[in-house]
Amino acid sequence: MNDGSRRPMDWEALLFRNENHMYRAALAILGNREEARDAVQDALLKYLEKRPALKDEEHERAWLLRVTVNGCKSRLRSPWRKRRVELCAALETAAPEEADHEELLALEALPDQDRAAIHLHYYEGYTTAEIAAMTGEAEGTVRSRLHRARQKLRRILEGEDAI
Amino acid sequence: MTYRDYMDRQCVDEETHARLLALEGRKRRRPYGKAAVAAALCCVIGLGVYGLGAAGTREHPADLPDSFGIGEESIYLYRPDLSELPKLTFTKGDNGATAALDIAPPKGWFVLEPSMETFAAVLGQRELLHFEGEDVCRYYDVSAEVIYGGDGTVWIASLTGRDRETGYDVFHVELSPDGLPPACMPFNGDESCTVWGTPVRAGMYRLKGNEYGGRTVTEYVATFVREGEETVGARINVTMADAAAGEELMTRIVSQLLRPEHVLMLAPLAPAEIPEWRSEQLTEENAARAEEGFGAYLPTALPEGFRFSGAWRELGQDRDYLSMEWEWGEYFCFVTVNRLPEDPVPVEIDNPASWDLHLYNSVDKPNPPEEYWDSVACPVFRAEDVTPEVIEKRLYAYPKDKKSRAEFCVLFPDGVQVRWYGCGTVEEIWTALCSIPAFANQV
Incomplete structure (x- = not known):
């Protein structure tokens, strides 16, 4: 260190x-x-x-x-x-379940900044305040992005902690 | 499968891990450091298609591996953010050109196409050509061309990047020794800024037209002369529909060419050999006719009253011709004998649409089809196809002209091409052709 x-x-x-x-x-x-x-x-x-x-x-x-x-x-x-679109190609082999596949494709179709927020929150576990500090965006913007993502990607984000 | 499940499966592969591991063990290149300006060109850079010499060796600022394959250098590329690069200021205008000049290459000129590895050496880079970490070869078809003078010095070295999808040129970099590259459309930007200590004139123009596929594009132009061990002048054009992207690309190119710890020199482009050349005016008709290999293709009978007025002998890379001129007052006869015509395509004599000027040569007649523009302007006839009737159909006259004139080429079986562009009647021109020994032998 x-x-x-x-x-x-x-x-x-x-x-x-x-x-x-x-x-x-x-x-x-x-x-x-x-x-x-x-x-x-x-x-x-x-x-x-x-x-x-x-x-x-x-x-x-x-x-x-x-x-x-x-x-x-x-x-x-x-x-x-x-x-x-390598991500899509990878998804085709990784997600045989049709519903999950569709949502993962929908994930790929999201704006890049939305995907950044999704990843940092749902995968890395950062709070919206921490994500805002990392990306330089306002915390409200980060919340909006995550809210939109949950609406669209409920299945694959299911089970993750709510904001 | 959840998002977490999917991402858990995504891992760095072993090869990438090995490369990342190797990063820490090297002395990293510091783009803002106080490294020496000069860079050493290693032997691997000295190798090239044209067998470059070892001139211009310098210490390379980066401590890179002794050897690596094409593309592997990218793992050592540092790509600074745009915010870390000097900002250019651009004159804004509607048209980039303020004047048009005629420029001609120097005598004995010849052209070579260096490899990307060789051109990368101009920037002090090993094999991989990039501008501030941007590997342009990944996104564009990049080509290089160098025009030399007859003494082997670089006249203009150019690098062009073409968009693979649209087919349009996106960037064009020209470099010349000791000053700005000659240009037929000089740029006179008013704004100037200083980039890494060098004054740069830069402009931007919004353009639209057929040459851009109907798109509206922004063209950026920048010029500067970098002083140093080698003084190199540069002119850079970047044309993109996305103005922000164009400005960023221009910024990276200019920064790469001017940053003190980066190299910019033309020595790596020194040619291995210089083609034989002659570029000479001949003032005596007998001397011109005595030029080896041309006498059999020159007319001995010219229209009455015409007198020899000059000749030009040109020999060089892919060119070997003799031009002669005869004059009578304001009227002329030019004959050019070309031993290396560039891909001549003779017309089919049975297809007059491709060569008969009289089908088009008046206001009440149609224009030639686009496919025949060149052949109607100056058709190439097989020698055996030329007759007085053919000459008659090539004859034309301007108002108030006392003499008609004709323009066409005659291609002989041995590949030599004779161009006639001159005045006379059908009989006079036919007589001139028949006085050419090679033509008479096959009639």
């Missing part, structure tokens, strides 16, 4: 703690595995450059996810980026 001292960082341990979480967040937002991998690499390079002083693993996770999410948003602003 980088606590701001000059102790060597256990890079491999950091990766094991965070790489999949970062990858899943990037995949949720970008919908493309190759780009998600690139986004994770970019975020980790920023970590290596900036070496932020972080209190604990929870803060470390939040910092890395925030950088990942913001990096994805930057990529999405580049319109020459060709979005490939």
Whole structure:
């Protein structure tokens, strides 16, 4: 853990703690595995450059996810980026149940920022206030996004904690 | 299956994990650091289709692996946010052109198409061409072309990116040594800004027209001259329907070319060899006729009264021709003998629609079909198809002209092409053709 001292960082341990979480967040937002991998690499390079002083693993996770999410948003602003529907292709094999499949496809059709909020809340467990801080959006906006998502994706989000 | 179930299955693969693991062990490239400006070009960069020389080696600012495959460098790419790059200020206008100039390449010019790896070396990059981390080859068909002078120096090096879906060019970068690249449509932007210490003139224009498929696009233009160990001038065009995307791409390109710790130099484009060339005016008719390989294709009988007025010998990459001119007052006869005509397609003599000028040459007659525009303007006849009747159908005259004129090409079986563009009656032009030894031999 980088606590701001000059102790060597256990890079491999950091990766094991965070790489999949970062990858899943990037995949949720970008919908493309190759780009998600690139986004994770970019975020980790920023970590290596900036070496932020972080209190604990929870803060470390939040910092890395925030950088990942913001990096994805930057990529999405580049319109020459060709979005490939790999997420849908993955969903076809992962969701044989028709109802779930349809909702997962509907998830992919949501705006990117909605998917970011959905992932950070329903998968990572962040509160709307925390998501707002990570994404730079107003908390009310985050609540709206999550409310819309619950209306559309009730089945696949069923069982998760309500806001 | 819930959203959580689905996402739990998504994991970084082993290969990616290995690459991420390797990140920490390298001395990372610091885009804002105080790394040396110069970069070393490694031997792998020196290899190329044209066998580039080792000129212009520098220390490379990044501590990258000694070797890796195409595309692998992307894991080391740092892609700064747009907010981290210098902001350009653009003159806003309706039309990018303020004047039109005639430009011509230098004598002995020749063209080569370097590989992307070679062009990447111009930016001090290894194999993968990118602009501030943006791998443009991933999204566009990118091509490069370098026009050299007869002494082997770069005249203009250009890089073009074409949208794979629309087929339109999105970006075009031109680089020249010691100053701005020559342009037939110079840009005179009023606004200027400073990017990494170099003045940049930049403009933006909203354009619409058939050349853009009817779309409204925004064109960005930027020019600058970067001083340094090599002084390199640049002109960059970015054209996109999405103005914000176009501005971002322009910003990344300009930043990549000007950031001090990035390299910009034309030395990697030095050609392995220079084609033989001649570009020479010949003032004596006898000297022109004595040029090896051309005498058999030159007329010895010109229309009465015409006198030799000059000749030009041109030899170079894909060109080998001799032009001669005779004059009589305001009237002329041009004959060009071309030993390397570019893909000549002879017309079918049985299809007069493709070459008979008289079918179209008046206000009450239709225009030629688009497929025949070029052949009606200057048809290429097989030598055996040319007759006085054919010449008559190529003859035309402007009002108040005392002499008619005709323009056409004659293609010989050995591939040599003779272009006639000159004045005379049918008989005079036919006589001139028959005085060409190669033509007389096959009539």
